[in-house]
Amino acid sequence: MLTPLMAQGSEGGNMQDDYVIEQMISAKAIAARIEALSREIETRFAGTEKLVVVGLLRGSFVFIADLVRELQLPVEVDFLEASSYGNAMESSREVRILKDLRGEIAGRDVLVVEDIVDTGHTLRHVINFLGHRDPKRLETIALLDKPSRREVDVRASWTGFEIPDAFVVGYGIDYAQRNRNLPYIGVVRMRS
Ligand code: IMP
Numbered sequence: 001m002l003t004p005l006m007a008q009g010s011e012g013g014n015m016q017d018d019y020v021i022e023q024m025i026s027a028k029a030i031a032a033r034i035e036a037l038s039r040e041i042e043t044r045f046a047g048t049e050k051l052v053v054v055g056l057l058r059g060s061f062v063f064i065a066d067l068v069r070e071l072q073l074p075v076e077v078d079f080l081e082a083s084s085y086g087n088a089m090e091s092s093r094e095v096r097i098l099k100d101l102r103g104e105i106a107g108r109d110v111l112v113v114e115d116i117v118d119t120g121h122t123l124r125h126v127i128n129f130l131g132h133r134d135p136k137r138l139e140t141i142a143l144l145d146k147p148s149r150r151e152v153d154v155r156a157s158w159t160g161f162e163i164p165d166a167f168v169v170g171y172g173i174d175y176a177q178r179n180r181n182l183p184y185i186g187v188v189r190m191r192s
Contacts, residue, residue: 021169021179021186025161030143030171030185031066033160037141038070040158041111044139048109050074052135054101056126057081059115062172062180063143067113078103080112080130082122093151095125110135114142115173117159120152127154144168144185161185 045051053075055064068075081099110130117123123140131138142156148165163185169175170182179186 019175019188019190021182022189023184024163024166024168024187025185027171027183030160034063034066034070037158037160038067038072041071041139041141042073044157045073045109045111045137048073050076050108052076052078052103052105052108052110053113054105054110054130055079055113056115056122057099058180059173060113060143063115064113067141076103080126082126093119093121095122097125097129101130105130105133105135107134107136109137110139112138112140114140114156116144116146116168117142117154117156118146118149120150120154123156124152124154143171144173 051071051073053064053068053071055061055077057079058081064077068077078101079099080097080101083094083096083098112123112126112130114123114126123142127138127140139157141158141160143160145156145159145162146165147162167175167188168185169179169188170184170186172180173185174180175188
């Protein structure tokens with residue numbers, strides 16, 4: 001049963017609250033899933049000299065923070081920024097790299113950390129972009145997957161949760177740059 005938790009659509013007294021957020025995945029469920037996924041990732045990368053964990057800005061910043069603290073592997077953290085939604089709820093199909101990695105990945109083990117795979121354009125683009133640099137292994141993890149929205153045939157190596165076609169926020173994920181600080185994943189419901 002989904003419960004409306006709070007209205008977050010207002011910028012203060014002048015605007016009306018235009019949406020509510022209903023919890024979809026609790027902070028506790030996310031933590032348990034990250035623990036389980038970390039054990040699988042450790043097995044996959046057992047013996048690695050150092051795993052380069054690449055967070056896709058900005059939506060993955062909370063997920064990557066929890067993930068690297070759970071992973072019992074030597075890790076290096078780097079970030080990549082790809083263009084995405086802007087302030088709208090619609091995906092742009094043209095993906096651009098806005099910020100490149102600081103470090104080299106040639107011959108190294110790499111794990112790309114994405115918040116959501118939606119149409120799949122972003123993940124596809126990032127895999128191609130980094131794949132050209134000849135990493136030893138290139139794997140991907142997405143906290144959320146909306147398979148019903150896919151336009152490109154791409155799948156993360158690991159997925160936290162498959163979700164239906166809904167616009168979600170929280171745990172690093174925004175709607176118009178808001179709600180990233182919610183500790184859970186919630187669905188945005190527009191008020192009529
Ligand atoms: P894709 O290229 O369509 O797969 O979109 C990937 C990016 O779109 C994600 O990394 C998010 O930044 C953004 N996105 C997709 N779905 C949502 C959502 O429900 N809420 C907020 N951002 C989303």
